[in-house]
Amino acid sequence: MDNLESLVIARRLRVPIDAPAGSGADWGEVAARQLDAALLSVGFKCSAALLERLSRLRGETVVDLGVRILAAVRGLVGDHVQHNAYFIDFPANVPDTLEFWVGLLREALLDPVAAVRLQPPTLDLLTLPGYGRYQHTYADLLAAHAELIPLAGDRVTMLELGGSLESETRELYFSLAGSEVPPAAEDLAALRLLASSCADQPERIPVRENRAVVNEVRLAAGRPLLVDTVTDVLRLACGCSGGDVTLAVPTRFRSLRRAERRALLQALDAVASSAKLGDVPRHREQWKRLGERLHPHEYPQFPRAAQVFEVARGARRAAGFDSRVEAALSAGRTADAVELLENAPGALLRRLDHLLRTGLSATAVLDGAERAVAGASGRVLLSLREHLQNRLAPAAGRVFTNRYGRAWAAPDSRSPLETEVLSRALAILDEEITRRLPDPGELIVDPGVLDVALPLSGKATAPGLGMLPRGSLSAVDGELLRFFVHWRQTERRTDYDLSALMLDAAYDNPTHISWTNHTNGFAAYSGDLTEASGGASEFIDIRLADATQPIVIPQVDIFAGEGFDEAAEAFFGYMTRDAEQKGRPFEPRTVRMKSDLRGSGRIALPLVFLRDDDGGWRVKWLQLYLKGHPGFNQVEGNRVTVSLLARSIVERDYLRVRYLADLLRTKSSSAGHTTYIGLEAPAGLPSGSRVYTPGTLHGLIPA
Structure with a gap:
C-alpha cells in the first residue's frame, strides 16, 4: 500500500x-x-x-x-x-580552468608515485590524482555555506487533502487508463500497479499500450479481454511475458499456461478478419515467436487465429492496408488512395499534407478529409491542427522525434501549401474539435497556463516536479538560475557532464560552460565528477542579469559508462533564487523543475532558456535526446546540431492551452458547474468543479 x-x-x-x-x-x-x-x-x-x-x-x-x-x-x-559539489565553495571561488589544471599537474609532479604515471608518450589529464572525485565530505560542504x-x-x-486510498487510487487509475495521450514508460509502470490494485476496471481505454496493460489484469482474472485488432493480442502477449507492449523492442515470450493460451487464441480468433490480417506482416517475427508458445494447431476450434500465424510464416498472403494505399499512390491513382483512406479516417488525416501535394484536386482531398474528421480521434485532429498551422510560414527546419525522445533535424524541402487550402483545412478541424468539446459551464483559466503546450504525446516526458509538455513556455523568476544533474551508476564507472551552450539571437556565436571552461563573466561550473558509485551531482550557476547571450541551452552529455536508461538513478532539474539568499548548492525549496533522465540517446536536452526583449527570461521545454557518440560526448562537439534543434523547437508554433480555452469559451453556458484550467488548483472552487492542472491536462483532449 x-x-x-x-x-x-x-x-x-x-x-x-x-x-x-x-x-x-x-x-x-x-x-x-x-x-x-x-x-x-x-x-x-x-x-x-x-x-x-x-x-x-x-x-x-x-x-x-x-x-x-x-x-x-x-x-x-x-x-x-x-548533493555534494566538487568545488566546495561553489558558486564562489571556482578556479579558472587553466589555473585548475596547472594546480593538479603541479600536485601530481610533487607526488613521486603519481609522477611515474605522468611519463610520456601520453598524458591523460583526467587520471590526475584528485580529479573527478569529491575531495571533501557532504558535512564539509554544509559547513562552508551559509543557511538559505x-x-x-x-x-x-x-x-x-485526498479521500480514502481506495478512492484516490481508483481516480488516478481511471485518469491514466482513459487518457487519449500515448503514455510515458513511467505511466505504463504506474498503470500496471494501479490495475492490479483496483477492483473496478474502465471499459473504454483508447490508447493501445494502456489497453494491453489493463488486459494483463483481465487475463489473470479470467475476465473478457478488450481487443479489436490482432495487434492488441500481440501487445497483451508481450506484456504477459514482461516485454514491451509498444512493440518497439522484441519480446522473449515465456511459456504460457493452457488457460492463457486458450484465452489469447479465442480473442485472436474473434478479431482476425481478412481485413485485419494485413496488420500481421508488420510484426511478422514476433508473431512467429508467439506461435511457438501458443500452439494454435492444438485448438482447431479457432481457425481464424491459425490464419494469423500462417500469414506470419508466409503460407498465406494478406495485403496490408498501408501497402494498398502505397500501391495506389505509386501508380498515380491518388483518388483511389483517398477513397481507401476514408475507411481509416485517422490514416487519411495523418497523410493529409502529403495528399495535398500529390497533384490531385485540393478540393477533392479536403472533401474527403471533411467526411473523415468525425471518425478520427481528438488527438489526431489536434496533432494535424498543430502541423498545418506551422505550414503557414517557412520553418527553419523540420524536427523528427521518435517515441524515446530521440531527435534529429533536417531542412524543410516540402513544397508550400496554398493559403486558401490551409484556411479551409484549419476551419474543418476547428469546427470538429469545437463540436466535441464539452460545455465548460463557468470557465476559469489561469493566464499562466495559456502558453502550456497541449500534451499530444507523453512518451518522451518522464513525470516529475514542474514538468510541462514539449513546446510549453513559462516565466523564469529570480536573479540566479542553477541547473543540476545527479546520477548514480549501477555497475560500470559512469561519467555524466553537465554543460550549457550559450547562443546569440541568431543562434550563432556559441560559447559554453563545461568541465573544459569553468567560468565566464556570468556563469560558473561546480566541477567535474567522473564516477558515481555513491552518486554524484554537478551544477551550473548563471547570473541572469549579467548574461551576454539571450539563449542558454543546458545539456547532459554521457562522457563514459552507462546510458540514462541503464544508470541506477539519473535526473536533471533547475532552481532559481535571489543572490542574497546564499544557501547550499542544492536547496529543495528553490527547485522549480526536476525530472528523471531516461532517453536512449547519449545527450539530453531538457530545456532552453530565452531572454525576452524586455529583459525577462522564459523557459521552453525541449525534452529531446541526441544519439551522440558511444563515448566522450562534449558540448563542443554537438553545437551545430543542438543549435538547429533548439531553433526548430523555439520557432515552432505549438498548439497550446490557449487554443482550447478559446474554443471552450464559445461553448460556455450558465450550466451549474465550473471548469478550472491552471497551473495549480486554487482553494474555494465550487464542489464538483472540473479541474485541469499540468498533471491532468490530457483530460482536455477530446475523445
Whole structure:
C-alpha cells in the first residue's frame, strides 16, 4: 500500500487518509504542525483542509504518515540524495580552468608515485590524482555555506487533502487508463500497479499500450479481454511475458499456461478478419515467436487465429492496408488512395499534407478529409491542427522525434501549401474539435497556463516536479538560475557532464560552460565528477542579469559508462533564487523543475532558456535526446546540431492551452458547474468543479 500511497502523493499532490480520528487530548495537532514545518523546508505545505484533518488524527498516526509524505515529496524534488559539489565553495571561488589544471599537474609532479604515471608518450589529464572525485565530505560542504534565507518567492507546492486510498487510487487509475495521450514508460509502470490494485476496471481505454496493460489484469482474472485488432493480442502477449507492449523492442515470450493460451487464441480468433490480417506482416517475427508458445494447431476450434500465424510464416498472403494505399499512390491513382483512406479516417488525416501535394484536386482531398474528421480521434485532429498551422510560414527546419525522445533535424524541402487550402483545412478541424468539446459551464483559466503546450504525446516526458509538455513556455523568476544533474551508476564507472551552450539571437556565436571552461563573466561550473558509485551531482550557476547571450541551452552529455536508461538513478532539474539568499548548492525549496533522465540517446536536452526583449527570461521545454557518440560526448562537439534543434523547437508554433480555452469559451453556458484550467488548483472552487492542472491536462483532449 505504501507504493500506491506514494504514487498518489507524487502524481496528484493529494494525501489519502483512511485512519480514524484520535482522542481530543491526543497530540495530533502538534505533530501535524511539525510535519507542515518539515514540508516547508523542501518547498511543500499542507492545505488548510489537510492540516485540519491531520490535526484530528492520533499523534503516532501523523508521525507515521508524515514520514511517508516527506519521503514521497523529497523524491519528487530530488532531495532524497545528498548533493555534494566538487568545488566546495561553489558558486564562489571556482578556479579558472587553466589555473585548475596547472594546480593538479603541479600536485601530481610533487607526488613521486603519481609522477611515474605522468611519463610520456601520453598524458591523460583526467587520471590526475584528485580529479573527478569529491575531495571533501557532504558535512564539509554544509559547513562552508551559509543557511538559505527564505524569501516569499520560493516555491511552495500545496498538498491537498485526498479521500480514502481506495478512492484516490481508483481516480488516478481511471485518469491514466482513459487518457487519449500515448503514455510515458513511467505511466505504463504506474498503470500496471494501479490495475492490479483496483477492483473496478474502465471499459473504454483508447490508447493501445494502456489497453494491453489493463488486459494483463483481465487475463489473470479470467475476465473478457478488450481487443479489436490482432495487434492488441500481440501487445497483451508481450506484456504477459514482461516485454514491451509498444512493440518497439522484441519480446522473449515465456511459456504460457493452457488457460492463457486458450484465452489469447479465442480473442485472436474473434478479431482476425481478412481485413485485419494485413496488420500481421508488420510484426511478422514476433508473431512467429508467439506461435511457438501458443500452439494454435492444438485448438482447431479457432481457425481464424491459425490464419494469423500462417500469414506470419508466409503460407498465406494478406495485403496490408498501408501497402494498398502505397500501391495506389505509386501508380498515380491518388483518388483511389483517398477513397481507401476514408475507411481509416485517422490514416487519411495523418497523410493529409502529403495528399495535398500529390497533384490531385485540393478540393477533392479536403472533401474527403471533411467526411473523415468525425471518425478520427481528438488527438489526431489536434496533432494535424498543430502541423498545418506551422505550414503557414517557412520553418527553419523540420524536427523528427521518435517515441524515446530521440531527435534529429533536417531542412524543410516540402513544397508550400496554398493559403486558401490551409484556411479551409484549419476551419474543418476547428469546427470538429469545437463540436466535441464539452460545455465548460463557468470557465476559469489561469493566464499562466495559456502558453502550456497541449500534451499530444507523453512518451518522451518522464513525470516529475514542474514538468510541462514539449513546446510549453513559462516565466523564469529570480536573479540566479542553477541547473543540476545527479546520477548514480549501477555497475560500470559512469561519467555524466553537465554543460550549457550559450547562443546569440541568431543562434550563432556559441560559447559554453563545461568541465573544459569553468567560468565566464556570468556563469560558473561546480566541477567535474567522473564516477558515481555513491552518486554524484554537478551544477551550473548563471547570473541572469549579467548574461551576454539571450539563449542558454543546458545539456547532459554521457562522457563514459552507462546510458540514462541503464544508470541506477539519473535526473536533471533547475532552481532559481535571489543572490542574497546564499544557501547550499542544492536547496529543495528553490527547485522549480526536476525530472528523471531516461532517453536512449547519449545527450539530453531538457530545456532552453530565452531572454525576452524586455529583459525577462522564459523557459521552453525541449525534452529531446541526441544519439551522440558511444563515448566522450562534449558540448563542443554537438553545437551545430543542438543549435538547429533548439531553433526548430523555439520557432515552432505549438498548439497550446490557449487554443482550447478559446474554443471552450464559445461553448460556455450558465450550466451549474465550473471548469478550472491552471497551473495549480486554487482553494474555494465550487464542489464538483472540473479541474485541469499540468498533471491532468490530457483530460482536455477530446475523445
